[in-house]
Amino acid sequence: MPRTRSLAWAELKIGIVSVVALALAATLIFMLSGEGGFSWQRYSLKTVFDDIAGLNEGSPVRVAGVEAGSVTDLGFIGDRVEVTFELAERMRPRVTSGSIASLGSVSLLGESSVDITASAAGTPIPEWGYVPSGRAAGSLTDVTRQASEGIGALTALLQETRTGRGTVGRLFTDEGLYTEMNALVSAAESVVQNINRGRGALGRLINDPAAARSLEASLQNFETITARIRAGEGTLGRFLTDDAFARSLSSTGANLDAITGRISRGEGTAGKLVTDRELYDRLNSMSERLDKVMAGLEGGQGTAGQLLRDRQLYENMNGAVAELRQLVRDIRANPRKFLNVRVSLF
Structure with a gap:
């Protein structure tokens, strides 16, 4: 009898230990599975998308890139899709009215996720509340769409090229344009050859050391001139650096303005000539x-x-x-010949 009781007690202990071990293993597996902990450690939120693009129940939900929950339900609201998901309670301060929910991609195989931006500046969204939805910049969906648009544009360009439309298409299909381009390339090649042989100004500049030295001397002279101008030497230098010269020039401009003003008002001879109709008519008549x-x-x-x-x-x-x-010269040479004065006395 005691042996039977001992065996039953041993079996009971083994059963209790097994149940506890299984419970602990299930708890650890559940906590490490990424589902956000126990049910009392999660809360539910919603968002709405026009197209969920492969999102399923159980798809991950990430907050600022950190996996914090999963999708629990999908349903339609009119033409849009309502997505219900659970988040870890610790994310409540980070998922606020300033957050944006968008569709992301877990991998290149098309598996989608719900990505939520973290925003501590807004008001925390209560349970079963809606997170504003939007489009994430640089998402895989956008990249795929842009790649499709680029491939379509490239295909259209190739079709235009094959049909001879556009400059590139004409280059491939128009014999005349091809001949002109070939002639242009030949002319460019001839120019390069002439330059290499030292012909022309550019060829001499590249191949003739004397021409290069002359150009260098010209550049040095130009640099000297600009240095003198910066130093205030010469008329142009004084004009740029001498305040007195600038004031004198400004005074000259003011005087010129005064003169033109007087002419416009009809003052002085020039002003009358410009404004006096009678004087103009007299000059015109004289002309x-x-x-x-x-x-x-x-x-x-x-x-x-x-x-x-x-x-x-x-x-x-x-x-x-x-x-x-001739008469004047003769008079100067022999005045007595032309002056014959007789004096008589009565």
């Missing part, structure tokens, strides 16, 4: 009369006109002037 006189002279009218147009009269006048000059 017209002068034009008539010049026209008469060119037409040979009058003595002056005859002098300009009549060759014989010109030669006679020229001869008379020559004879007069």
Whole structure:
């Protein structure tokens, strides 16, 4: 009888130890499974997306990249999808009204997750509340969409090229354009060859040391000139650095402004010429009369006109002037010959 009791007690202890061990193992596995701990250590939130892109129940929920829960339910609200998920209670201060829920990617195989931005500045969202949804910058979905758009644009470009549209397409299909491009390349090659042979200004500059030294000397002279200008030497240097010269130039400009102002007001001869209509008409009339006189002279009218147009009269006048000059020279040489004064007394 005692042996039976001892065996029963041993079996009972083994059973109790096994149950406790299984309970501890289940508890440890449950706590290490990433589900956020026990049910009293989690709270539920919701968010709404237009398209969940492969999100399923059990998909991970991450806060600032840290896995903190999982999706528990999916349902429709009109045309949108409502996602219910559980989060660890410790995330409550970080998931606030300033947080944004978006769809993320766990891997390149298409498995999705709910990514929530942490924001301690807002108000904590109560249990069963809604987290504002949005689109995460640089998500795998955006990258895939942009890659698809890029491939589509590249395909369209290749199609245009094959059909001969655009510059590249014409280059591949238009023989005339190809010939022109070939000629352009040949001309460029010829220019490069001439430069290598030292022909032309650029070729001499590259191959002729004397030309290079001349250019270097010119650059040094230019540097010297700019240094003098910065030092205030010369007119331009004084203009840039000398305050007195600048004030003098400013005064000259002010005087010029005053002069133009007086002219605009009709003061002085120039001002009257600009503003006085009567003076303008008189000058215009004088100019017209002068034009008539010049026209008469060119037409040979009058003595002056005859002098300009009549060759014989010109030669006679020229001869008379020559004879007069000869007479003056003779008088200077022998004045007694031309001065014969007789004095008689009564």
